[in-house]
Amino acid sequence: MEILLLNILNGLSWGMLLFLIAIGLTTVFGVMGVLNFAHGSLFMLGAYLCMQAMQYFDSFWFGLLVGPLCAVVIGVLVEKYLLKKVYNRDVSYQLLLTFAVLLILDDGVRMIWGSGYHIVEPPAILGGIISVAGQDYPVYRFFLIVIGPIIGGLLWSFFHFTKWGKIIRAASFDDIMAEGVGINVPLIYTAVFALGTWLAALGGALSAPQQSLIPSMGEKIIIESFIVVVVGGMGSFPGAFVGALVLGLLESFGTVFAGRMQMAIPYILLAAILLIRPNGLFRKGV
Amino acid sequence: MSADSVLHIENLGHSYGKFKVIEDISLSIGKGEMSALIGPNGAGKTTFYNAISGKFKPSKGKVFLNGEDITGLPSHRIVNKGMCRSFQITNIFAELTVAENVFSPLVIQQNKHFRLHGNVFKDRQITEKAMHTLEQVGLSDRADQAVSTLAYGDKRLVEMALVLVRGPTVVLLDEPTAGMNPEETENMISLIRKLAKNSKTTFFITEHDMKVVFSLAEKIYVLHQGLLLAQGKPQDIRANEQVQEAYLGRKTHA
Amino acid sequence: MMNIQKSHSLSGPVLLTILLFIAPLVMPTYWVILLSEILIMGLMAVSFNLLLGYTGLLSFGQGAFFGIGAYSAALMLQAGHENLFLILLAGMLVPLLAALVVGFFSVRLDEIFFAMITLGFGMLFFSIAHSWIDVTGGSDGLPVFALPGLNLFGVVQLTFYAPISMYYLIFVTVLICVCLLRMIVHSPFGLILKAMRENKQRVSYAGGNVRVLRIAAFAISGAFTGLAGVLFCLFNNMATPEFMHWSFSAKPVIMSVIGGTGVFLGPLFGAGVFFILEQIIIQFTENWMFFLGIVLVPIVLFFPEGVFGTLRNKFYKVAGRGLQPPSARGKRQKNEKGTV
Numbered sequence: 001m002e003i004l005l006l007n008i009l010n011g012l013s014w015g016m017l018l019f020l021i022a023i024g025l026t027t028v029f030g031v032m033g034v035l036n037f038a039h040g041s042l043f044m045l046g047a048y049l050c051m052q053a054m055q056y057f058d059s060f061w062f063g064l065l066v067g068p069l070c071a072v073v074i075g076v077l078v079e080k081y082l083l084k085k086v087y088n089r090d091v092s093y094q095l096l097l098t099f100a101v102l103l104i105l106d107d108g109v110r111m112i113w114g115s116g117y118h119i120v121e122p123p124a125i126l127g128g129i130i131s132v133a134g135q136d137y138p139v140y141r142f143f144l145i146v147i148g149p150i151i152g153g154l155l156w157s158f159f160h161f162t163k164w165g166k167i168i169r170a171a172s173f174d175d176i177m178a179e180g181v182g183i184n185v186p187l188i189y190t191a192v193f194a195l196g197t198w199l200a201a202l203g204g205a206l207s208a209p210q211q212s213l214i215p216s217m218g219e220k221i222i223i224e225s226f227i228v229v230v231v232g233g234m235g236s237f238p239g240a241f242v243g244a245l246v247l248g249l250l251e252s253f254g255t256v257f258a259g260r261m262q263m264a265i266p267y268i269l270l271a272a273i274l275l276i277r278p279n280g281l282f283r284k285g286v
Numbered sequence: 287m288s289a290d291s292v293l294h295i296e297n298l299g300h301s302y303g304k305f306k307v308i309e310d311i312s313l314s315i316g317k318g319e320m321s322a323l324i325g326p327n328g329a330g331k332t333t334f335y336n337a338i339s340g341k342f343k344p345s346k347g348k349v350f351l352n353g354e355d356i357t358g359l360p361s362h363r364i365v366n367k368g369m370c371r372s373f374q375i376t377n378i379f380a381e382l383t384v385a386e387n388v389f390s391p392l393v394i395q396q397n398k399h400f401r402l403h404g405n406v407f408k409d410r411q412i413t414e415k416a417m418h419t420l421e422q423v424g425l426s427d428r429a430d431q432a433v434s435t436l437a438y439g440d441k442r443l444v445e446m447a448l449v450l451v452r453g454p455t456v457v458l459l460d461e462p463t464a465g466m467n468p469e470e471t472e473n474m475i476s477l478i479r480k481l482a483k484n485s486k487t488t489f490f491i492t493e494h495d496m497k498v499v500f501s502l503a504e505k506i507y508v509l510h511q512g513l514l515l516a517q518g519k520p521q522d523i524r525a526n527e528q529v530q531e532a533y534l535g536r537k538t539h540a
Numbered sequence: 541m542m543n544i545q546k547s548h549s550l551s552g553p554v555l556l557t558i559l560l561f562i563a564p565l566v567m568p569t570y571w572v573i574l575l576s577e578i579l580i581m582g583l584m585a586v587s588f589n590l591l592l593g594y595t596g597l598l599s600f601g602q603g604a605f606f607g608i609g610a611y612s613a614a615l616m617l618q619a620g621h622e623n624l625f626l627i628l629l630a631g632m633l634v635p636l637l638a639a640l641v642v643g644f645f646s647v648r649l650d651e652i653f654f655a656m657i658t659l660g661f662g663m664l665f666f667s668i669a670h671s672w673i674d675v676t677g678g679s680d681g682l683p684v685f686a687l688p689g690l691n692l693f694g695v696v697q698l699t700f701y702a703p704i705s706m707y708y709l710i711f712v713t714v715l716i717c718v719c720l721l722r723m724i725v726h727s728p729f730g731l732i733l734k735a736m737r738e739n740k741q742r743v744s745y746a747g748g749n750v751r752v753l754r755i756a757a758f759a760i761s762g763a764f765t766g767l768a769g770v771l772f773c774l775f776n777n778m779a780t781p782e783f784m785h786w787s788f789s790a791k792p793v794i795m796s797v798i799g800g801t802g803v804f805l806g807p808l809f810g811a812g813v814f815f816i817l818e819q820i821i822i823q824f825t826e827n828w829m830f831f832l833g834i835v836l837v838p839i840v841l842f843f844p845e846g847v848f849g850t851l852r853n854k855f856y857k858v859a860g861r862g863l864q865p866p867s868a869r870g871k872r873q874k875n876e877k878g879t880v
Contacts, residue, residue: 035652035656082837082841085841086840086841089844091598091651091652091655092592092598092793092797092801093797093840093844095598095600095652095655095793096793096794096797096836096840097836097837097840097841099790099793099794099836100832100833100834100836100837100840101833101837102833103829103830103832103833103836104830104833104834104837106829107827107828107829107830107833108830110827110830111827111830219787223659223663223786226656226659227660230653230656234652260671260672260673261667261668261671263667263670263671264664264667264668264671266663267660267661267663267664267667268664270656270657270660271645271657271660271661271664274649274653274656274657274660275645278648278649278653339745360744360749361744361745362744362745362746362747362748362749362750365744365745365746365747366747370745371745377739377741377742377745378738378739378742379734379735379738379739379742380738380739381734381738382731382734382735382738386731386734386735387735389731390731390732390735390743390746390748391746391747393728393731393732394732394743394746394747394748395747398728399728399729399732399748399753400729400753400756401727401728401729402723402724402727402729402760403723403724403727404727404728405726405727406727406728406731409728448742448746452746452747
């Protein structure tokens with residue numbers, strides 16, 4: 001019983017991080033039609049920049065605020081000077097270009113911060129442990145479980161109730177129509193990519209106290225967020241939420257029931273969904 | 287079903303959810319006939335074509351080709367049974383040459399598409415037939431050009447060649463003159479007329495251009511809001527009051 | 541009948557073959573080893589490009605078949621089978637079967653969805669190789685201690701322990717495979733592959749069963765990729781799960797795009813550029829991935845037909861041979877999601 005509860009908590013906290021990364025990825029795909037291979041690297045970058053800012057300001061919360069914003073600057077540069085040029089090209093070129101960005105960011109971080117582990121301490125208020133069903137459990141994971149739906153809810157409201165949110169949704173359905181009614185589509189693209197970058201970097205910054213930082217941490221998470229996005233339905237917001245929770249829980253329980261084969265679980269899920277519902281659990285619609 | 291009917295359709299219907307696009311269409315086309323399907327935009331012409339050519343399975347009804355039930359078969363199997371179609375929006379192999387375009391259906395028809403050796407350009411069974419078709423449509427001098435470099439009207443001719451090259455028994459043409467200038471349209475009409483005269487092929491075309499329809503078709507079917515409103519000889523259709531009201535009321539004179 | 545076929549000059553490939561034959565005789569051993577690796581990865585990239593450049597399918601799980609080939613060889617050698625031909629044959633057949641299964645499930649999808657499902661299947665094989673320690677040796681991989689020899693007509697016994705003899709084994713195998721692949725590309729099947737790349741719906745309306753044709757292309761590509769894996773296993777004395785990881789599957793994609801997907805030998809050229817670039821860069825810095833990224837960006841942005849493809853087209857223009865360059869594959873295809 002305790003194990004069940006702990007696995008649910010672990011699955012939820014990991015799922016929430018996946019969700020934050022996957023919504024950025026799925027929104028960028030929904031609007032721009034580009035699957036961003038470097039999205040995981042932006043996640044990684046967010047964690048490192050958060051760490052750096054935290055050391056500078058001596059506050060986790062400042063790190064959480066400043067780190068992702070610095071990552072956004074890099075994201076905007078990438079979109080404006082690189083991605084913009086391949087929107088009308090074949091999908092292989094888009095994947096390869098974002099893959100090149102991944103290589104540059106991952107190795108760039110390695111050059112600056114080294115390839116060793118870095119540890120980020122959670123802020124004092126979230127640093128403790130509490131007893132769950134007789135087991136010690138970090139408070140920080142509860143924080144993640146709570147913060148995920150809050151950010152998701154805020155984003156959902158942004159897309160449904162604000163002018164900008166509605167414009168982005170319109171652009172994701174039809175560029176030409178959006179341009180016809182006087183929406184500046186290139187600007188929207190840059191804004192959406194900035195938003196996606198911010199979400200990835202925020203996810204990275206939030207994950208920093210929970211896992212140790214290494215330059216390759218983005219490479220693991222990018223594949224899992226691809227899976228979340230495909231499982232949920234490319235471009236789908238609720239899909240990303242459900243997909244992330246399903247994958248988070250499956251991985252968490254996988255350690256219990258699948259033993260060594262737990263590594264294969266995400267890929268079995270991916271293949272199964274693509275075969276049964278090629279469009280994912282939820283159809284397109286940000 | 288009459289004995290010489292090549293394409294026979296019974297109570298065909300298709301709906302998306304609750305919305306019925308076409309409903310209860312029955313018709314029978316005889317061998318070698320040149321018939322046309324007309325109807326205002328949104329009448330369901332393309333849906334009708336897609337349903338009988340295997341793009342999707344119709345939700346109701348049956349389709350028979352030469353007496354054989356082909357309802358819901360995938361498109362490639364219908365093609366292999368002798369019914370080929372063209373598309374309203376040009377649907378060809380853009381970056382291949384004209385010759386390679388026309389070779390492709392022949393390679394498949396002659397069951398050579400899983401052959402991993404040999405050269406199509408040296409296969410006389412293929413090249414001779416292909417060149418014959420290209421001569422028919424008037425593209426033989428452009429065989430080595432990439433079709434992406436051709437003018438629009440010529441691309442439509444490649445589309446025709448792709449349909450004709452297999453020597454099908456039934457040819458469905460979806461708006462063969464769509465987007466063409468008057469000269470190209472004239473050219474296409476005389477091509478279709480020539481083809482229909484010289485072969486035993488059955489033609490079934492849709493057109494929005496009434497001039498084309500009345501100058502070509504021996505029999506006309508009128509589709510209106512998904513239903514078959516009328517069928518008959520061109521002069522009967524012209525005289526039909528219902529049709530005039532639904533369709534020709536817009537003062538279209540041939 | 542008029543000449544409607546583009547002529548394919550063979551002088552370039554023949555010259556390349558002669559150069560590759562002579563090269564190890566005059567090169568230092570280090571470069572012979574490097575050239576061996578280029579040829580193996582070049583074979584993988586050319587096989588991969590049968591899918592990307594000719595059929596229009598971006599497979600991101602090609603490493604799986606490379607790895608399955610490598611493991612088949614390693615397992616056979618561990619079990620004491622020493623017949624070279626049998627090992628090469630098994631290293632083609634086992635990946636062929638695996639590719640038939642993966643292809644059966646994957647080819648219904650297009651574009652990014654196809655890339656994702658092949659990536660997923662590739663990582664599934666990676667997970668198996670990583671976790672099934674009893675058979676695959678887990679993350680350490682399977683070492684190979686004794687290499688198979690080749691008995692020529694009962695007279696000469698060849699071994700492949702020296703780098704130069706290993707090079708010639710690789711050279712001959714790759715040469716044969718590339719010739720076979722070239723034959724396939726120019727065959728009736730090859731024409732239909734290109735037709736599917738351009739417009740799969742029209743292939744279907746020309747009477748072709750797109751799904752079966754695609755599975756066939758996927759299986760053939762997988763078989764040759766598997767053979768490249770066998771060669772790598774012999775060359776490297778090792779089969780490791782890393783071959784099946786998605787980052788390894790990205791290599792043939794990079795090589796093909798560097799070289800040019802519209803040219804048959806483009807990916808081989810891309811493999812050469814990739815490794816030579818690596819050699820140059822690691823002399824200055826250990827962060828070679830960073831500079832690979834820096835180099836890839838302009839290639840993707842400014843060489844839509846790859847470096848080799850663009851140079852070749854320039855050459856034909858200068859030479860004024862009146863040949864039409866193969867089309868740019870950089871354009872976006874019609875995005876038709878869903879099933880065949």
